[in-house]
Amino acid sequence: MIRIALKMLFGDRGKYVMLISGITFATLLMAQGMSLFCGLMSWTYSTMRNVNVPIWVADPKVEQCNDNKPMRDTDTTRVRSVDGVAWAVPLYQGISMARLADGASKMITLIGLDNNTLIGAPTRIIAGRLEDLRMPNTVILDDFGVERLSAGRACPIRVGDVFEINDREARIVAICQSYRSFTGGPYVFTTYDRAVQYAPNQRKMLSFILAAPQPGLTDQEVAQRIAAGTGLAAFTQHEFMWSTILWYIKNTGIPINVGTIVIIGFFIGAAISGQTFYSFVLENTRHFAALRAMGASSGTLCAMLLAQAVLVGFIGYGIGLGLVSVLGNNLLRLGKVPFLMLWQITAVVGGAVLVIVALSALIGILRIARLEPAIVFR
Amino acid sequence: MNTTGIQIQSVDKSFGRGQARTVVLKKTDFAAETGRLTMLVGPSGCGKTTLLSIIAGTLHADGGAVEVLGQRLDRMGADAVARFRSRNLGFIFQQFNLIPTLTAAENVSVPLVIQGFGHRHAERKAREVLDWVGLSDHVNFRPAKMSGGQQQRVAIARALVHEPPIILCDEPTSSLDSENGHHVMELLRKAATQKDRLVLVVTHDNRTYGFADHMAEMEDGRIFRTLTTQEEIRAHHPPGS
Ligand SMILES: Nc1ncnc2c1ncn2[C@@H]1O[C@H](COP(=O)(O)OP(=O)(O)OP(=O)(O)O)[C@@H](O)[C@H]1O
Ligand SMILES: [Mg+2]
Numbered sequence: 109m110i111r112i113a114l115k116m117l118f119g120d121r122g123k124y125v126m127l128i129s130g131i132t133f134a135t136l137l138m139a140q141g142m143s144l145f146c147g148l149m150s151w152t153y154s155t156m157r158n159v160n161v162p163i164w165v166a167d168p169k170v171e172q173c174n175d176n177k178p179m180r181d182t183d184t185t186r187v188r189s190v191d192g193v194a195w196a197v198p199l200y201q202g203i204s205m206a207r208l209a210d211g212a213s214k215m216i217t218l219i220g221l222d223n224n225t226l227i228g229a230p231t232r233i234i235a236g237r238l239e240d241l242r243m244p245n246t247v248i249l250d251d252f253g254v255e256r257l258s259a260g261r262a263c264p265i266r267v268g269d270v271f272e273i274n275d276r277e278a279r280i281v282a283i284c285q286s287y288r289s290f291t292g293g294p295y296v297f298t299t300y301d302r303a304v305q306y307a308p309n310q311r312k313m314l315s316f317i318l319a320a321p322q323p324g325l326t327d328q329e330v331a332q333r334i335a336a337g338t339g340l341a342a343f344t345q346h347e348f349m350w351s352t353i354l355w356y357i358k359n360t361g362i363p364i365n366v367g368t369i370v371i372i373g374f375f376i377g378a379a380i381s382g383q384t385f386y387s388f389v390l391e392n393t394r395h396f397a398a399l400r401a402m403g404a405s406s407g408t409l410c411a412m413l414l415a416q417a418v419l420v421g422f423i424g425y426g427i428g429l430g431l432v433s434v435l436g437n438n439l440l441r442l443g444k445v446p447f448l449m450l451w452q453i454t455a456v457v458g459g460a461v462l463v464i465v466a467l468s469a470l471i472g473i474l475r476i477a478r479l480e481p482a483i484v485f486r
Numbered sequence: 487m488n489t490t491g492i493q494i495q496s497v498d499k500s501f502g503r504g505q506a507r508t509v510v511l512k513k514t515d516f517a518a519e520t521g522r523l524t525m526l527v528g529p530s531g532c533g534k535t536t537l538l539s540i541i542a543g544t545l546h547a548d549g550g551a552v553e554v555l556g557q558r559l560d561r562m563g564a565d566a567v568a569r570f571r572s573r574n575l576g577f578i579f580q581q582f583n584l585i586p587t588l589t590a591a592e593n594v595s596v597p598l599v600i601q602g603f604g605h606r607h608a609e610r611k612a613r614e615v616l617d618w619v620g621l622s623d624h625v626n627f628r629p630a631k632m633s634g635g636q637q638q639r640v641a642i643a644r645a646l647v648h649e650p651p652i653i654l655c656d657e658p659t660s661s662l663d664s665e666n667g668h669h670v671m672e673l674l675r676k677a678a679t680q681k682d683r684l685v686l687v688v689t690h691d692n693r694t695y696g697f698a699d700h701m702a703e704m705e706d707g708r709i710f711r712t713l714t715t716q717e718e719i720r721a722h723h724p725p726g727s
Binding site: 109111112115116118119120394395398399400401402403404405406408480481482484485 | 570572575579580583596601605656
């Protein structure tokens with residue numbers, strides 16, 4: 109009977125296409141919205157992904173890694189003296205303006221690394237040498253920075269070229285790959301002391317203290333000891349990532365905007381496929397009644413409707429996910445939009461599609477359940 | 487051997503309530519035997535389809551006894567009646583009721599598939615029966631590609647494919663011209679007499695009365711006359727009248 113059910117559905121090409129489009133559309137909107145959300149969220153903690161150390165120490169009021177409430181330089185020493193800390197180094201993070209040869213300005217995220225150890229330096233160098241950062245007035249630019257700062261030049265900016273940060277010379281000694289920042293500016297890495305010179309003068313410049321536990325101790329234990337011993341906020345990398353993501357969820361309109369897209373996707377999909385399926389069932393009422401009169405049980409008719417709905421859901425979901433990944437990959441290639449399709453997203457969207465499909469089938473089943481087989485004689 | 491296949495005693499049926507209530511069957515009695523073509527005739531609205539639906543178990547009588555092949559349908563649950571129908575009854579409707587997206591062979595195989603037979607077996611059997619109704623070269627045609635007479639022959643094949651002892655037909659010829667109607671009635675008669683089936687035809691198409699072995703005449707919800715031989719039928723309904 110399932111075969112007969114599917115043939116009934118395939119035969120009605122208009123409805124069949126309509127049903128699949130409804131599910132495809134719902135899948136597309138929901139998966140796209142959620143991937144956008146996850147992508148945006150992954151951008152919020154890019155500084156942490158780029159620097160990548162076990163423990164982050166910050167001013168007690170700091171909740172997320174793009175916040176800047178500077179501490180005193182002496183705080184680094186206080187953290188070092190906490191029992192169980194293997195090392196602790198300063199990190200500067202701030203927004204600055206880079207000025208190009210033609211006078212145009214671009215926003216950058218400036219990172220100042222510990223002068224001696226360069227802890228937190230980029231690991232994926234694609235041109236030049238990290239060690240050259242010890243030479244005067246030098247910086248490392250990320251590949252996105254190359255794209256940004258090259259705008260309007262005859263040939264792209266490269267190692268050895270010079271630009272200005274707040275009127276001071278910055279010579280590029282290496283190009284690296286990095287994760288895109290939430291603010292949208294490229295990353296520029298330099299040493300802590302030089303970053304302090306580049307940055308507009310403030311009394312305190314220390315954004316974060318990076319630390320690591322001694323062997324045998326967990327990140328969490330040592331973070332707790334630092335917090336207790338210094339009164340500063342200390343997070344493991346994992347805690348700080350979630351703290352950052354939650355901060356953006358609580359304090360920005362992103363979840364509402366994305367949530368709206370996802371909910372609209374769900375309801376439009378449910379409306380299109382529910383409505384189309386219902387009219388499919390209505391048009392076939394006579395045939396379902398005839399099957400009932402010929403002795404098909406209610407269970408069989410329900411199974412037929414479910415099979416029809418599930419098949420449509422499956423195809424629509426597949427096409428939808430395919431479209432999302434093609435679209436997402438193109439967006440990623442353009443580099444303008446965040447996009448991160450986790451497997452959890454495909455599972456959640458799959459679940460939502462199943463709900464839509466089950467609802468559609470249920471509408472049909474309720475219709476068929478009220479069916480008097482005697483109507484076939486009318 | 488002619489044995490009683492359908493026995494209806496004192497059946498009541500009404501629709502609606504209060505002011506809108508219409509009493510359709512009033513203590514109606516009816517019987518039909520196997521191996522013969524029984525016609526149930528009467529003016530429009532007299533209750534023929536209602537009686538047929540009660541015999542088919544697709545409609546519940548308000549009271550009385552409905553016995554089909556020795557089983558009391560009025561005492562069975564809905565699922566048991568459905569199972570009984572799938573094994574013992576074949577249906578032919580005025581509107582053919584073929585599924586438009588299935589081929590002739592697939593449509594004919596439906597009753598076997600409902601009973602749980604595999605598609606291959608069901609379609610092989612379907613082809614044999616389509617051959618019997620003279621449609622061996624139309625097995626892969628969709629209903630839309632066939633004439634009304636051909637569609638009704640597909641419907642006859644569908645009613646016969648699972649070899650039910652009883653075939654119920656409601657106005658099988660009234661959507662057809664007289665030639666196709668004639669052909670359909672010939673097939674139904676052949677189904678009754680060659681295979682010892684009970685064929686019950688509800689009709690008010692007097693061009694087909696000559697095919698009946700037995701005729702129950704209905705008016706206003708009651709059987710008022712039963713004609714039990716072809717001679718009697720010819721006497722009361724002379725051909726061409
Ligand atoms: N489901 C229903 N609800 C209300 N009234 C009904 C219903 N089914 C049948 N009736 C009424 O019962 C009466 C008999 O109907 P039925 O269909 O049995 O007549 P019929 O003899 O088959 O007529 P026809 O030759 O026109 O098909 C009619 O008056 C009809 O209006
Ligand atoms: Mg009728």
